[in-house]
Amino acid sequence: MVATLVAALCLTGLAASPASAQQSPPTDIALAWGLNDLGQLGDGTTTNRNTPVAVDLPAGTQLTAVAGGGEHSLGLTSDGRVLAWGGNFFGQLGDGTLTDRLTPVTVDLPAGTQVTAIAAGLNFSLALTSDGHVLAWGENVNGQLGDGTTTNRLTPVEVHLPAGTQITAIAAGERHSLAVTSDGRVFAWGRNDLGQLGDGTTIFRTTPVETLLPAGVQATAVAGGEGHSLAVTSDGRVFAWGWNAFGQLGDGTTINRLTPVEVHLPVGTHAVAVAAGNDSRHSLALTSDGGVLAWGLNSSGQLGDGTTTNRLTPVEALLPVGTQVTAISAGNVHSLALASDGRVLAWGGNTFGQLGDGTNITRLTPVETLIPADVHATAISAGGLHSLASAVRGTSTTTLTVSPTTVAPGQPVTLTAHVTCTTGTPTGGEVVFFDGTTQIGTATVDAQGNATFTTSSLSLGTHEITARFQGMGDCPASVSAPVTVTVEEVQASLTLDKRVVSEGPFKVGDRVEYAYTVTNTGNTVLTNVRVTDDLVAQVTCDVTRLAPGQSTTCHGSHTITRADVTPCKTAKERGGDKGHGKHQVMRCQVTNTAHATAIDPNGDEVTSDEATATITVKVEKKKEKEEKEHCRKHHGSHKVYGNDRCDDGHHRRAAQQA
Template sequence: MRVSVRRFAAAVAGAFMALAVTGPVAAAEGDEVWSWGRNQYGQLGNGTLNAAGEPVPGPVSLPSGTTVTAVSGGYGFSIALTADGEVLAWGYNDEGQLGDGTYTRTTEPVSVDLPDGVTITAISVGDDHTLALTSEGTVLAWGYNEWGQLGDGSTSDRNTPVLVDLPAGTVVKSISAGSGHSLALTSTGEVLAWGDNDFGQLGDGTTTQRETPVEVTLPAGTTVTEIAGGGDHSLALTATGDVLAWGYNAEGQLGDGTTTRRTTPVTTHIPPGVTVTAIAAASGFISFALTSTGELLAWGDNAYGQLGDGTTTRRTEPIMVHLPAGASVVQVAAGDDHVIALTSGGRIFAWGYNRYGQLGDGSTTNRSEPVEVEQPEGSTIVAIGSGSYHGLAIARAPSTTTTLTAEPGKARTGEAVTFTAEVDCPSGNPTGTVVFTADGDAIGSAALQDGKATLTVTGLPEGRHEIVAAYQGNADCPASTSETVVVTITACDVDPDETPSPDETPSPGETPPPGPAGPPSCRDFLAVTGPDTGLIARTGLVVTLTGALVLLAVVASRRRA
């Protein structure tokens, strides 16, 4: 078991523990997870180990077909929530923090051993433990439990999830894990806390460790809307936009203008006129607040530039992070002395400690102002997370959308039908070929011009046909297939038993005369226009040859007569 250093780390600058924290972000789903930074224990999830770290993002080896909605990390391990309500974990596991029933480290994701029938809706990761909120409003926890941070009434580590012993009737709506303590916000607006309390981070007016949840002593009349657990401090956002803080404060991380620890909540000094919409706290003795204008406030320790204000000066009250012009932050995640922020434009910025490349800018240079993370080309970042010395991001792979239309949707045999495929590719310029199929068989292809490909056919046989357009893709735009479009072909308006009159009967080798004005007749030649006519060309040829043989037979019969 790894020896805990968090208790004595609280007495020196730059704690060794880490906590991934995020502000609320719009529902995000991605089919990729990217990771960067330290990889001593496999926390990057790419199947390798590299203690020196990876300074640019690379892909996590997710199980095929996985869609991820949230990511977070702790000391040497990572956690991901899937769209199915399952949880994946990888990396360090000496205290059971992967929740898979073992103490075996893994360099690729494994499934957390959740109880049968349980659906997880949110995750939060501390230093060596994880919290998971269920769809029923209960809380599961696993991993390290020295201070009772799992909330099950014990101090025993757990390598599979156990239920937090909530007060009877409690429904939890959000969770947040500190380094060695845990927080829960209830449906009635109360805040519960449990685990380590050496510095008053449970907010109950004591410094007594708790193995089951106790209520935080909030100011009278306070309604809390959001919570955030830090290293040894806690934050809460109220319905009136105030930020409350309590616990350890040696670096000013409570933001009340002092360095005095607090065992009950005090008000953070938010600048006048600023509206806070989300909060975050980290174990590196720092705190954050997102504003309604997309700006980011920070306060606390700044030894490595982790406040992002261009200095290394500690701040006991909030200051503005020096974001690039035009950047609007929607999510923030912090590890041990480094910070990652996601903007509304899908760009990632990072600053602070960078020994292991956790800023993702290709270097190991500390930064006191935000620098841009080197993002995977073509992928769209939708959410972020952080571990102690590594970063995480959920991304959507480059994609295209192919849309198919048919005009007309109902036609008679021999009547022309035009198919138009439009390809949208946000990551590049769609070029190349679209292949059209009818009932699974190719009927032709067409080259894209300005994102459109058009094919006209006049030889679809009578009946209902399912048409699909398949874009073949190029280097920047992956292949995609349209939804099925149904085209119905009905019999032409000429009596199929009609026998041509003698004056209409062509001589051998003569082309049959055209039908009357209006829709094509059954006697018209079935044709296809457009490249690669395939099936329809062959169908038209067979019909034409058959018609010619029948015609010759009729002529020969009349001559014999």
């Protein structure tokens, strides 16, 4: 049986790492269901189970992978050991005995060995070591242990691989074995009556021989069935060889193949993992977009397409809408899939409860296995007539952020809870917010794990705010650490800064631009912010609502008039040609004053201190004698009013005479 097929990269469109080398996060939970006549469920009984039960793991054990054989099971621990339980007639548990075990025992590995992947056949077992070697134990009548003999082994022996070969993935068929090398080749050994070794012969092999893949093809993972084998390649294709009576090679025929042929995947499909169970005559492939393809024998609905029709080429398993699969496994007449959200789906034969849906009814399309509500599956494996999963218990964490943390009465406070779960984002779950022990509001968790609530009802004083996630499905409840919010008396204040934006020097008729910065220096929100200027007719502000500490910029302009410089506020200066003294120049100071106002939450007006800005306006004035002569000549008057202005009445008479 192929080891658990976790395709960590399957949703990226890239080929996954060798399936049997994949490990899930360490977990102290293993589940099992289905046939249990020899203790293969590991719960200490021989009672069949149609829903998952916990495997009785040794205290402190954490598993990273599981593998189901014909009537035995294996578990890989986080420290590189192997556990085994169930039938042991051929020594397939590797503990040096032929005693069946109702709970896990430790496989007697060579001293210092660290295992990174496991696989279970009908009555034998395989292990991949950290240095790229393969160990095998159990039944060996067909040479499936690869040690050059046909002697059964009660403890692990090393497979006789060619010198220098480094193995990266392993798989076990019913009575033959497969391995992928670091350079993408495939080796096989054991039973070969139907060509399942793919070496072009039907000769049984007690040591590994190379499978004759087409030139240039590199394998990344393999799987073995009863009499056929599969390989997924680095470019997403699938090859198959061996027995094909039911179309399990997927090449559109029922002709046995002694060397690999390409499976007829749908156009554009990229496979990332394959599966074929021991004593199985059907095949599965996991696609890069999270779908499952199936072909071969379908007498019990093990293809999951809603029929019992055998298929000579791949068809799509009818997964629930929206489901994305990350791992697949095949049993004798049933199939398993691990969904990205931690659910386990199963279909096919169910006589012994191996689908885990609480019934013994055969299913032609996938149904959900009833794993406990508070756990999330991380890996799966289908044995002959039983099933296994490793799982993590759901945990959640809720964190709370508050903005702002110091406010005035009536000022809004935004509470944001962020919920994370080991079993996925609990979208749609409920968060309740508390002020001490008093509930102040609720919010729903969104797709990013956030739940937001805004309150303006906090009273004067200090408040300890917490957020409680209520739990949802397999994501349990959790409470945030408290966050302190202080509500203070209203302290409303404004400051105003005024500045000239335009560049001088200025003269009458110039337009002068002013900028005003209004800042909320109090502890409460202010609204209806505005600026009044004694010279500027209209001042507009970018925003009119200011939170504490917030500023806004306002803008206004004024065109300089004669009135602004009459009377002039500075002394005269001589200008022009010093010798002739044609003109006088005055530099006049023009000052304008502004203040800002706003409304606080109580409806009271808040006023800033005054802010001023002064500019210098340059004014030229003719000599007095010239001015009188100008008025006499052109306006019939010697009277001069203001700067270069003649009597209006004489001006009118002069105009009439003209």
